[in-house]
Ligand SMILES: Nc1ncnc2c1ncn2[C@@H]1O[C@H](COP(=O)(O)OP(=O)(O)OP(=O)(O)O)[C@@H](O)[C@H]1O
């Protein structure tokens with residue numbers, strides 16, 4: 313099994329119909345191998361988030377084929393996709409999407425509950441994940457008691473906790489200032505390099521994209537550029 | 547996993563204590579009402595049962611008028627006399643016959659006194675009424691016949707006048723009569739209507755007629771049917787005899803009424819059951835309303851927590867796990883309401899039982915039923931909101947503001 317981890321072929325995603333038809337994705341071909349760090353850029357409305365949702369098995373394409381780790385996702389039902397997300401995918405969102413009034417620890421434990429892990433093991437893994445993002449000592453703080461950068465790190469810890477193969481981050485630094493953004497990027501780079509995690513990240517900022525090893529540019533629902541980039545190239 | 551879900555539900559409920567409480571108020575009231583109704587209903591039918599039990603078997607009573615109870619029933623009908631009692635006593639269908647006249651009088655001993663009910667009757671009354679003596683003796687036939695100044699007192703009167711000491715041989719005063727206490731009744735407790743049956747002084751009928759009432763009338767006659775005789779046959783014999791004695795011509799209605807105490811009890815019980823059923827259905831309606839309240843709040847909660855649901859779906863929750871979460875929350879909520887309701891209902895029933903002087907008989911069956919009922923309410927009314935939550939699209943839920 314040497315094929316790519318993520319393989320999109322002729323993926324389309326249409327919204328509405330007739331006059332109001334929107335081709336959010338209009339034939340996307342994209343293959344991402346294990347251990348890659350891919351940045352996706354493109355103008356607003358070009359279909360970046362739509363593509364991320366399909367890769368993340370949160371949404372289904374209108375047409376085309378999406379294989380994840382060799383499995384054709386199009387044939388999976390809603391619950392099978394949930395199980396796939398639970399085991400192989402971690403999400404990081406622009407708006408953090410932490411549960412309010414819930415401690416950092418409990419937020420990080422959330423995916424582990426659905427993995428059916430016993431309480432003690434869950435605790436230990438969540439503590440470990442929080443340590444990996446540099447949040448020891450903040451386990452019992454609620455999101456409201458944490459800064460934006462810290463909240464995003466909790467979200468990354470949550471994505472890490474279930475030991476996924478891929479982390480999907482849609483504008484993870486969109487709500488953060490430059491200094492915090494760079495910290496988050498350095499964290500992602502470290503996870504990619506040290507743990508071999510595959511990372512797919514959408515960003516609007518060239519500076520952030522530069523942390524990745526490959527840049528994919530979307531325009532009008534298509535991939536218009538796909539190239540190796542970043543400090544680690546050459 | 548289920549325990550996790552229950553804990554999660556408790557956390558969600560605790561987060562909004564006041565709202566949760568208001569939400570389950572309907573269920574609390576519904577369950578409390580059902581529990582109180584049923585418990586009081588059971589207590590009072592147990593009451594009727596035990597007071598009929600204490601009467602002895604096959605007791606009939608006859609009173610002038612066309613109804614045993616009710617207003618104005620004795621106005622026109624001529625009263626009975628002691629001669630009627632004697633005549634009834636000759637009927638082979640009857641084992642025992644006793645006249646009953648009653649009045650209220652203040653019983654005085656030393657500086658103690660008590661307003662009590664005085665019953666004038668004969669020794670046969672003790673058998674028919676199922677009274678046992680704790681101390682002393684019954685009236686002799688001579689005392690019955692001559693109207694001697696003797697009395698047998700109930701436990702309540704004993705306590706009021708004598709405390710714990712032995713009253714036999716002492717003399718108590720009722721109006722102008724000074725009468726000797728010759729016996730003390732074994733306590734019976736409260737009667738069918740919640741009256742204190744032990745608040746009683748029993749005297750020979752003639753003594754009460756002559757010295758207290760100044761009348762020869764007998765208001766009620768109590769009878770015990772002979773063994774092996776059906777009460778229907780005994781009633782027929784009584785009716786025939788009394789119609790003859792009261793010179794009621796053929797085609798005319800009886801101007802007296804014979805009643806089987808067992809029947810009376812059955813009647814009381816069925817009235818009881820109807821009342822309990824009626825009130826319980828009112829309570830059931832309030833449970834329904836409570837259920838709708840829970841559904842309403844759960845729907846609001848699903849909307850408020852749409853983003854939370856999106857997050858859960860994104861990290862790998864299956865639809866049925868989301869469904870379970872909200873269903874369990876609704877059930878936990880309504881079961882909490884049910885438990886509060888059960889406690890409240892039992893409290894109310896206890897107070898009512900004290901007030902009505904009936905036994906307080908909490909039934910485990912009723913409690914379990916109410917518990918199950920409230921869980922069912924949560925299940926039924928929580929299902930629709932829970933399904934709404936489970937059907938959310940993960941992306942839309944995540945982007946919900
Ligand atoms: N649920 C939806 N219903 C209808 N149209 C939609 C829906 N979601 C996205 N679209 C449309 O699909 C297109 C692509 O949207 P998408 O969110 O993928 O853009 P994007 O590249 O992520 O933009 P941005 O950089 O602003 O986040 C847009 O034209 C958008 O209006």
Ligand SMILES: [Mg+2]
Pocket residue numbers: 360361362482
């Ligand atoms: Mg987007």
